[in-house]
Amino acid sequence: MTTLAFLGLGAIGRPMARRLAEHGAIDLAVWNRTAERATTFARDQAEQGVRAAATPAEAARGAEIVITCFPTSADVESLLDGDAGLIAGMTRGATLVDCTSGDPATSRRIAERLAAEGLQFVDAPVSGGVTGAEKGTLTVMCGGDSAIVERVGPVLSAFGSRIVHCGPVGSGHALKAVNNALLAVHIWSTAEGLAALTRAGISPSLALGVINASSGRSNASMNLFPERVLTRAFPRTFRLALLDKDAGIAAQFTREQKVSAPLLQLGAELFRAAHAELGEDADHVEAVKLIERWAGVEIA
Ligand code: NDP
Numbered sequence: 001m002t003t004l005a006f007l008g009l010g011a012i013g014r015p016m017a018r019r020l021a022e023h024g025a026i027d028l029a030v031w032n033r034t035a036e037r038a039t040t041f042a043r044d045q046a047e048q049g050v051r052a053a054a055t056p057a058e059a060a061r062g063a064e065i066v067i068t069c070f071p072t073s074a075d076v077e078s079l080l081d082g083d084a085g086l087i088a089g090m091t092r093g094a095t096l097v098d099c100t101s102g103d104p105a106t107s108r109r110i111a112e113r114l115a116a117e118g119l120q121f122v123d124a125p126v127s128g129g130v131t132g133a134e135k136g137t138l139t140v141m142c143g144g145d146s147a148i149v150e151r152v153g154p155v156l157s158a159f160g161s162r163i164v165h166c167g168p169v170g171s172g173h174a175l176k177a178v179n180n181a182l183l184a185v186h187i188w189s190t191a192e193g194l195a196a197l198t199r200a201g202i203s204p205s206l207a208l209g210v211i212n213a214s215s216g217r218s219n220a221s222m223n224l225f226p227e228r229v230l231t232r233a234f235p236r237t238f239r240l241a242l243l244d245k246d247a248g249i250a251a252q253f254t255r256e257q258k259v260s261a262p263l264l265q266l267g268a269e270l271f272r273a274a275h276a277e278l279g280e281d282a283d284h285v286e287a288v289k290l291i292e293r294w295a296g297v298e299i300a
Pocket of ligand 1: 008011013014032033034035069071075102128129239
């Protein structure tokens, strides 16, 4: 029996918390900025004994492991201090596991702050989308002390089937950012290529069939374009704003590492432009609509 707190019941946080409630044999407290989402979640999971907390401190009180899943590391950092903050509630020896797709530098700063209070930190961003969270098949990329990662691993396996220790604090966030920068580049470049093929009169579904049996394939070409673009469904599962943030973190990371990375820099700039153009609620795959608009063609 592990006592847990989960903070941030967004698109992916909610199914992750549900997996913990249903498969973790745990005592779980949840907190969400919009309180109604936490009370609804607790009501739906009442049989599992889930309770909604009024503040981050109240959720964290008595928990061995506190899991956060917010848009950015800055959001996590903003909840640490004050009477209602995480540090006020966390018990000495407890661990903060941050499943936000955050940035390495802020995570290292958070880890130092927590260590000064006798608290531990692991960055643990996830990959696999909302469906992976629902099925419990996420990949969890952990950064932190190996003994701590090993200790929290069984809890994370409620929503993750692949728990990977990547290195010290910040390593999980670095790897996740690079992964998502590749996703961004794949979506953008696949859309450019298919827009040109469509204008030339070559059917995009025929083109994808060939590409997916050839060396240009990717998750974007194999799954996202057939299921979301050709169908014009564009479901909203992962906000474009978040992929913009991830591509920006990856670009910043390459600069910090003094690695020349013009393609990842350009990818970050293009997704920043797409985010500015399409707004806060657009899904990441909707970036394709911008390329279609510029090309005057629909990939369908
Ligand atoms: P959403 O935008 O759906 O949800 C964000 C959550 O964070 C909400 O609970 C929101 O509260 C809360 N929140 C936002 N800002 C603050 C703040 N300043 N203080 C406190 N709470 C805040 O995001 P997702 O669930 O999609 O993503 C969460 C993280 O997981 C991101 O880092 C994302 O990059 C990553 N991720 C997402 C995936 C996906 O498929 N969606 C896949 C893999 C990683 P409120 O309800 O009040 O708005």
